[in-house]
Amino acid sequence: MSIDSCYESVIAKLTADNRIKEISQKLLSFTQNDERVLYVYGILGSLDAFPDLISVSKSEDVSLHYRLLGNQHYGRKENYTALQYYNLSLLYAPIGSVCYSVALSNRSAVFLSLRKYDECLKDVEKVFKCEFPANLNNKLIKRKETCLNNLVNKNEQNGHKENPEIKKILSLEGPKDPRYVCASAKLEVVYNEKMGRHVVAKEDIKVGEVLVEEEPYLVILLSSQYLVCCNYCLSRSMNLLPCHKCCYVLYCSEACRENAWKEYHKIECSLMPMLLHMEFTKLEWLALRTVIKARNEHKNWTDLFKTIEEAENSNLEYKGHVKVNDKWVYDSKNYVSIHTLSSNIDKRSISDIFQKSVTAAVFLDMLFKYTNFLDSEDIDVKVKAKQCVAGNLLHHIMTVPINMHGIESTKQSANGNYVDEINIASGAYAYHSLLNHSCSPNVVRINKLGSTLMSLIALRPIKKGMQIFDNYGSHHALQDYVTRQRSLKFQYKFTCCCEACVDRWPLYFQMDSGLNLPLKVIKKKKELLSSDVIEKLQRGDINTAIKLYKPLCELAESLEPYAPCTELADCQETLKQCLQIFTGLVPYDLSISVEWGAKPPTQYQLKA
Template sequence: MSIDACYEGVIAKLTDEGKILEISKKLISLQTNSARVLFVYELIESLKAFPKVLEVKKDDNVSTYYRNQGNLFFKATQNYEALQFYNLSLIHAPLGTESYSLALANRSAVLFSMKQYDECIHDIDTVFAMEYPRDLEKKLSKRKSMCENFILKNKEVKEDSTKANFQVGEILKFDHERDKTYICASSKLQVVFNDEMGRHVVAKEDIQVGEILAHENPYLAVVLKSQMLVCCNYCLSRDLNLLPCKSCCFALYCSKECSEKAWKEYHRVECGLLATLVHMEFTKLELLALRIVIRARTDHKNWPELLEKLVEIEKNLNTPLRGCENLGDNWVYDSKYYASIHTLESNVEKRSVSDIFQKSITAAVFLKFLIENTDFMNADDAKHHNRIKNWVAGTLLLHGMTSPTNMHGIITNTANKNGDYVDELNIGSAPYPFCSLINHSCAPNVVRYSKLGFAEQILVALRPIKKGMQIFDNYGPVFRRRSHLKRSFIANIRPIFSKLFLFINQVLFALTHCSKNVNQSLYYLDYSGQQTRVDTS
């Protein structure tokens, strides 16, 4: 059952019972997010409409099936497809088994074919460090030796390339100081507030084309399902030696460090739920809401510490310190701290009752999963338990509402057949609290840039910005469709800005060697163990 089917099923039952108007009136009368979610929670419970949590375990037979599929693609010299199937084989293989080592060994063959010699050696060494079928040793040793010879021959070329990349890395750096409060941003920017625009960003000084105005890392990120087999599920790097979560069949990581960070911050809680979350087709924004709530708790030692911190956060809502964290001598607005995420605008007063009801169903389903299938909400006494339940319920809905208008897609450009970096590739989604303060325009004066394999957003001036002018971003095609240009002057200059926008993007992406032109048709395993093809082109 998908989350949409769950919602439609609840609506159908309420319609049959003639309760739609009654429920709508009740929902409108409730004043807090927690009251809304708990009301809907009890409603779904009474209708016996909660979905069940599914379980997908690692399995040698499934691993073997996907390894065989990888072999077929490898024989057909379709390396990228073969790589993904071997990753599927690896992710489903019980740790330390023959299936696990065979998946790595076969992936090393693909990496050799792709001339990724360092990565090939890495996989071979991983196999040699574990129990493996001894008939592999001769073949893998020979492959490793061949890789070492190729690396030795190409050493000078690699050294030159490394130097060039290092110099290019210096291009997208600040030429001036960072702001003392909004520490990811240039000191040339200022956050201000008025009733018409809300919180927004203006220029404190004149800004030239190409100036770097912000470097912001997200609070966390959610990788798209179509990218799960080629990206680290924590840092989003395009690592060729990804290794799986020890417990679930849905997360791959580029390093032990990323795996441990993900486990500590959110994955320990969501690990056993991922099969259900994938099967139910929750959107990336809904998954962000769940993951943010989990991390808000793991960022703090215990529930009392978090609940105490929330009191401080709420006190600053209507002050210039909104979303800021107290670091002793200074208050800072930084994506590392939950305060910056908690205080993003939800626009709840502008939402329809149907929208609130639908988002409350999603929050109630998440709440049900967390209560019955994890230890996330464990408390020492009933008083704390009720307070925790209220907070989790309300905050799941809060972030369900903040995500659509504040979260940013992580999109980069890939080269087309002509070598131009104009094709877009969507990797994931994440909360960037500073970039979220920038208002939308169809004719923006800044552009956000993300290098493939990184979650950091870099804000670049698209055209000259005079002191006192507001900074405007373009939120994407949905917002462009909803916006109406009222003056023909703006309509006439849009093509000019579009060309300039495209030119700057091409320069940035070409300079930083952001990606390779790879096959973007990816494969993943759905909850039932069946192969599903996702065309992301």
């Protein structure tokens, strides 16, 4: 049963009992989130609507099933598909068992086939530390010798160094704000009644300048990426390690495995089959994980109560800040910066609040029945903890959709072009959440592939005093005015008044060329954006991207007075394409996910 079908079943029962109006009026009378969730929690309990726990354990049979599937694909030289099946085999294998070592051994064979000698060597060394079948010994020794012979120099063994030109392009230069520690000192956070908290430029900013470098409070990896990414730091390291207990998450290192366990996975681990089977969205799951981490980074419940109370009662000037060495600091690593993000509850319909309260109540039931998360020897603290978690769950289920940010990359299509987007994760970035929306943004967000770091780069020239505008997904070149307004109103609860909306800027394919463009600008545009150049960029040619980047930034500056026009739109899109190449591209084979589910297959025999 999915969370959506759970909600629909509850609505059907309440409708049949003619209780919708009564419940709506009751919800409207509440002023606190914990009251709303606990009321709905009682309703779900009376309807026997809470889902039962799903239990999935390590299994040698399931591990064997996936390993045999991996063997099939390895035999067909479908190495990346085989790799994912061997990772599934590793996940289901009891730690330290023979099938665990065989899964590692088979994965090392894939690495050898891919000429990834360092990765192969690491897995071989791990197998030697495990119990493994004697008939593997000679194969592993030979595999190790092959790797050592091919790792001819230190650079090859340790990987290629980052390109210094790209590193410079993607680095924030100059001083950072001492208060908003991830942001350039060229930016300033201000407040007014109409715009709320928002960010403006303290100095003129040129196209291409890096303005923010922010690590998140936490991230949540999409299930489609579970078999190729570290579930904690998003590393694309191939020598992934499984959780000791559950059959779902992989980590790039012991450190990431331990950090995840400490911060949230100890509580989340036994719930993984249920969370996946019920198809909670990444945003709902991110809210749950935030609540768990917030408690785990405090010594006890009382300390968390105090943090929340102080955060909610802080003055506007220092909203979301903590004091560090007698100085106020706003930083995503501190929970208060996430807790104080807007929920827009005053703009939400009663049906929206009820639906989100159902999700919060289901999460609360999971935590209460199936984990020790709410345990306390003090009965009064335990009662207050349940109230706190109920309210906090609903609060973050409302804050996450309007504040959190997706982490994407560009993947290769079957014909070899890098033109399609791939969603990887979502994260809680407090500073980025302060940026308001425009359908014609002057900045773009980027993430380096395999990293949680989010950077903000100027896409248009920004004058001193101008506001920094992000894009929430509704762009004037891709969506018409009515569609954008409807989408923004539905999710973010505001009416957009950006220049593209006020002046009704056209869609890209209805856009005209710039009027009276100087000849030198036209010439530069034709030179930089020739079909040959575009084709090279679509193929992911990094040298072309490096060569083109700075001239494109200069061209964007020259074209700004003529916005909106096709020349500027093409220039901006090509700039973004260069940035995507710099931050990393996903090869076609690694963009295809194998089929797997929350529940393991019931039949372990391969079909003929």
